[in-house]
Amino acid sequence: MNGLLNINNNSAVKKNNTSIGILLLKARTFIALIVLIIVFSILSPNFLTAQSLILVAKHVALYAIMGIGMTAVIISGGIDLSVGSVVGLSGMIAGGLIYQGLVLNTFGVTIYFNVLVIMFIAAMLGVLVGAVNGILVSKFKVAAFIATLGTMYIARGFALIRSGGETFPNLVGKPELGNTGFPLLGAGSVLGIPISIWIMIVIGAVTAYIFKKTPLGWHIFAVGGNEKAALLSGIRVNRVKMFVYMFSGFCSAIVGLIVSSQLVAAHPATGESWEMNAIAAAVLGGTSMSGGVGTIGGTLIGAFVIGVLNDGMIMLGVSEFWQMVIKGIVIIVAVIVDQFQRDLENKLALQTRNNSH
Amino acid sequence: MMNQEGGRRDLQSTDQICLAARGVTKIYPGTVALDKVDFNVYRGKVNVLIGENGAGKSTLMKIIAGIEQPTEGKIFLNGEEIHLHNTRDAAAKGIGIIHQELNLFPNLNVYQNIFMAREATKYGIVLDNKKHKEKARELLEKLEHPISPEAMVSELRVGQQQIVEIAKTMAQQDLHVLIMDEPTSSLSAAEVEVLFRIIGELKEQGISIVYISHRLEEIMRIGDYVTILRDGRLIAEEEIKNIDIPWIVKNMVGHSKTKTIKKQTEVKGKELLRVESLTLPRKGGGYTLDKVSFSLREGEILGVYGLLGAGRTELIETLMGMHPEATGDIYLEGKKIKPRFIWEQIQRGFAHIPEDRQREGLVQTLSIAKNLTLSSLSNYTKGFHLVQNKEDESITKIIQDLSIKVADRKLPILSLSGGNQQKVVIGKGILTSPKILLLDEPTRGIDVGAKAEVFDIIGKFALQGLGIIVVSSELKEVISISDRVIVLSNGKLTGEFRGDEITEQALVGASAAGHNYCYAQHT
Numbered sequence: 051m052n053g054l055l056n057i058n059n060n061s062a063v064k065k066n067n068t069s070i071g072i073l074l075l076k077a078r079t080f081i082a083l084i085v086l087i088i089v090f091s092i093l094s095p096n097f098l099t100a101q102s103l104i105l106v107a108k109h110v111a112l113y114a115i116m117g118i119g120m121t122a123v124i125i126s127g128g129i130d131l132s133v134g135s136v137v138g139l140s141g142m143i144a145g146g147l148i149y150q151g152l153v154l155n156t157f158g159v160t161i162y163f164n165v166l167v168i169m170f171i172a173a174m175l176g177v178l179v180g181a182v183n184g185i186l187v188s189k190f191k192v193a194a195f196i197a198t199l200g201t202m203y204i205a206r207g208f209a210l211i212r213s214g215g216e217t218f219p220n221l222v223g224k225p226e227l228g229n230t231g232f233p234l235l236g237a238g239s240v241l242g243i244p245i246s247i248w249i250m251i252v253i254g255a256v257t258a259y260i261f262k263k264t265p266l267g268w269h270i271f272a273v274g275g276n277e278k279a280a281l282l283s284g285i286r287v288n289r290v291k292m293f294v295y296m297f298s299g300f301c302s303a304i305v306g307l308i309v310s311s312q313l314v315a316a317h318p319a320t321g322e323s324w325e326m327n328a329i330a331a332a333v334l335g336g337t338s339m340s341g342g343v344g345t346i347g348g349t350l351i352g353a354f355v356i357g358v359l360n361d362g363m364i365m366l367g368v369s370e371f372w373q374m375v376i377k378g379i380v381i382i383v384a385v386i387v388d389q390f391q392r393d394l395e396n397k398l399a400l401q402t403r404n405n406s407h
Numbered sequence: 408m409m410n411q412e413g414g415r416r417d418l419q420s421t422d423q424i425c426l427a428a429r430g431v432t433k434i435y436p437g438t439v440a441l442d443k444v445d446f447n448v449y450r451g452k453v454n455v456l457i458g459e460n461g462a463g464k465s466t467l468m469k470i471i472a473g474i475e476q477p478t479e480g481k482i483f484l485n486g487e488e489i490h491l492h493n494t495r496d497a498a499a500k501g502i503g504i505i506h507q508e509l510n511l512f513p514n515l516n517v518y519q520n521i522f523m524a525r526e527a528t529k530y531g532i533v534l535d536n537k538k539h540k541e542k543a544r545e546l547l548e549k550l551e552h553p554i555s556p557e558a559m560v561s562e563l564r565v566g567q568q569q570i571v572e573i574a575k576t577m578a579q580q581d582l583h584v585l586i587m588d589e590p591t592s593s594l595s596a597a598e599v600e601v602l603f604r605i606i607g608e609l610k611e612q613g614i615s616i617v618y619i620s621h622r623l624e625e626i627m628r629i630g631d632y633v634t635i636l637r638d639g640r641l642i643a644e645e646e647i648k649n650i651d652i653p654w655i656v657k658n659m660v661g662h663s664k665t666k667t668i669k670k671q672t673e674v675k676g677k678e679l680l681r682v683e684s685l686t687l688p689r690k691g692g693g694y695t696l697d698k699v700s701f702s703l704r705e706g707e708i709l710g711v712y713g714l715l716g717a718g719r720t721e722l723i724e725t726l727m728g729m730h731p732e733a734t735g736d737i738y739l740e741g742k743k744i745k746p747r748f749i750w751e752q753i754q755r756g757f758a759h760i761p762e763d764r765q766r767e768g769l770v771q772t773l774s775i776a777k778n779l780t781l782s783s784l785s786n787y788t789k790g791f792h793l794v795q796n797k798e799d800e801s802i803t804k805i806i807q808d809l810s811i812k813v814a815d816r817k818l819p820i821l822s823l824s825g826g827n828q829q830k831v832v833i834g835k836g837i838l839t840s841p842k843i844l845l846l847d848e849p850t851r852g853i854d855v856g857a858k859a860e861v862f863d864i865i866g867k868f869a870l871q872g873l874g875i876i877v878v879s880s881e882l883k884e885v886i887s888i889s890d891r892v893i894v895l896s897n898g899k900l901t902g903e904f905r906g907d908e909i910t911e912q913a914l915v916g917a918s919a920a921g922h923n924y925c926y927a928q929h930t
Contacts, residue, residue: 263793265784268773272781275772282727282767283782283835284753342772396821 110357117331119301127341135205137321140306145218145316176303236312274341431480473497501583513561676705685735710889758836826857
């Protein structure tokens with residue numbers, strides 16, 4: 051009996067150590083972010099100025115908004131490869147409506163919309179692409195990877211078709227047409243913080259609220275954690291899937307608007323391979339690719355890591371090729387550490403189970 | 408305790424021991440799973456290993472099968488010390504294991520599963536599938552389950568998959584020791600008979616069986632030696648012929664605990680559910696359910712018994728709306744309903760406790776609390792906002808009501824024992840405030856104590872007026888818990904029994920109707 055007690059005492063000490071370890075592991079992306087910022091500010095004195103930080107934050111906002119939509123999809127057990135193309139398509143639709151208006155040949159008229167209406171149309175287009183993804187994945191049971199790979203090409207194709215591959219330049223609008231004000235989205239700021247960052251904060255907060263405080267949120271986690279059990283629990287799995295893809299489409303359409311507004315031009319190739327940044331942000335933030343696990347806070351930090359890494363390396367003059375290599379390594383290491391943490395947590399859970407006997 | 412120690416020493420002195428564990432200790436960080444355990448596997452005998460969940464039998468079994476390595480202690484095979492670093496080592500020494508949780512590739516067919524990693528080849532390169540098929544057919548025929556070797560495992564029922572699992576182990580060359588972890592938990596009575604006969608044959612071939620089970624009657628029938636573990640320590644080892652069930656229970660739980668047996672009374676509540684000629688066509692011809700009619704009253708526990716593939720699970724699934732193609736009339740409280748969607752059936756007052764806890768009942772990535780409220784989240788909302796207090800209240804109440812042993816409700820579901828996990832699944836159903844509770848094998852793979860608790864829970868909710876349907880392949884379980892029993896065979900309802908009519912003979916007889924070959928085995 052004495053021996054047993056001793057072992058238990060030892061294990062209590064050990065347990066404390068492991069919980070500190072887990073805490074460090076959980077905060078690892080955050081720690082990595084701090085380390086990155088410190089390293090870059092030492093190596094490049096310009097890095098820590100307000101100007102460049104805001105620039106970094108503006109880039110981060112783009113990855114983060116797409117990453118939030120992607121996080122919802124991945125938590126539900128899916129993947130959305132079409133987000134980059136939706137960025138391009140939404141920019142082209144908005145750009146086209148400002149630059150050319152809606153040309154109705156049969157009536158010989160061209161309609162110019164208010165910029166807010168244009169943004170709404172573009173955002174709804176993103177939702178539509180998401181709805182197509184959702185229907186393919188839920189009703190037709192197409193693997194998410196394939197379904198969204200298909201819509202990725204389709205959306206990119208339409209973005210190119212819209213202008214024949216050309217750029218819509220100078221999207222300032224004309225006062226006499228009543229469609230001015232588009233550049234404000236990318237250039238404007240409130241309380242000294244760029245609007246794109248505010249959008250990131252709002253979308254992030256709303257999503258975090260949905261995740262934690264609404265049945266829909268928990269249903270997303272349940273579907274990703276065990277789809278069969280979710281179905282048998284009475285969760286309308288198809289609706290949940292529809293929602294996450296539509297939401298992801300919405301997020302990327304917003305990003306498309308922000309980018310074309312920042313550039314005051316819409317280019318059909320915008321957003322190519324950005325889906326990888328969105329996935330990387332989610333994964334760096336601890337979202338499990340097998341579904342059921344993830345947080346918005348994590349994804350935001352993940353987006354910051356990617357953004358800081360990108361911009362920091364550019365400032366240091368690291369070659370673009372090496373940037374790719376380093377980004378790839380960072381993502382792989384993140385996933386390995388994530389797996390390690392999960393194993394450790396499972397072990398702890400099993401221990402409490404054994405201890406309770 | 409001292410007497411038993413003495414008895415154990417005597418037993419050890421025989422040279423009939425095929426495999427022996429001596430002083431095996433396994434320490435996981437924070438817990439002692441095994442504490443200096445001696446274990447003997449007698450040659451050509453059925454060596455039963457028994458203990459409540461968490462007693463350490465799984466750990467001991469894993470050490471013998473090479474899955475885990477002991478912290479201390481030695482393993483001897485035929486008197487020689489062996490070191491098992493992995494399952495491959497164990498297999499090479501002739502130690503095979505059949506896990507309770509099936510380890511099959513659902514995406515591959517039967518013969519591929521049986522010969523996985525010991526494929527026969529032509530010229531050392533090309534797979535010899537002809538040989539695979541032949542041998543697989545031979546093995547399955549020996550097991551009296553002529554499943555097509557080319558059938559996909561995913562299309563087989565759980566019980567058939569278990570047969571494949573057994574065939575897989577039997578295909579192993581030079582098998583000395585075969586560990587079976589609850590092999591009968593998903594088998595029907597007739598299949599258990601087949602399994603017992605196979606065990607008999609294996610014994611004659613000199614193969615030693617390590618047999619883990621919670622079913623005490625079964626152990627008394629099949630076992631030769633019994634080893635009891637409790638809290639990671641060896642409590643007793645005895646020859647089965649010298650002992651009885653109360654002795655096992657006493658040693659297992661530390662004090663005598665008897666199963667509560669519900670007195671069967673005629674239930675007089677009003678009719679809740681009436682099913683008339685429910686028919687479900689089977690893929691590729693025939694019927695899974697063939698004009699099944701029955702009714703269920705408030706406060707009644709209706710047992711559904713039948714062999715594997717009789718349509719038990721499908722009956723429940725149809726009621727839950729998983730087979731909208733089914734025909735027939737279903738009346739809920741006199742009103743005709745058509746089950747189409749699971750969520751709709753839950754809203755109508757059905758709750759379903761599925762057969763496979765891990766795959767169908769729980770979301771492993773969610774906490775205990777969230778697993779409990781998963782089906783009833785919309786009850787705790789204001790608009791679309793989830794009100795934490797309301798949710799917490801319900802969770803607290805259900806944890807108390809079902810006496811779920813929970814250290815912290817925010818912990819992952821994995822931190823609970825099997826019995827408590829099952830209670831969580833039941834709690835999830837109860838929180839939807841159902842009128843009808845459908846339980847599919849509710850005590851599968853949980854220990855005696857937890858079983859009794861699950862029975863108590865079922866009885867309690869019947870008293871509160873719920874109509875309860877319990878599907879079980881365990882005869883004694885159906886008999887002890889049900890007010891009335893219906894028996895299915897080949898999709899047809901072949902018997903309905905109440906009160907004193909519910910006997911083992913009656914149920915087995917009805918379940919074999921239309922299964923001539925099975926019936927022949929029973930008579």
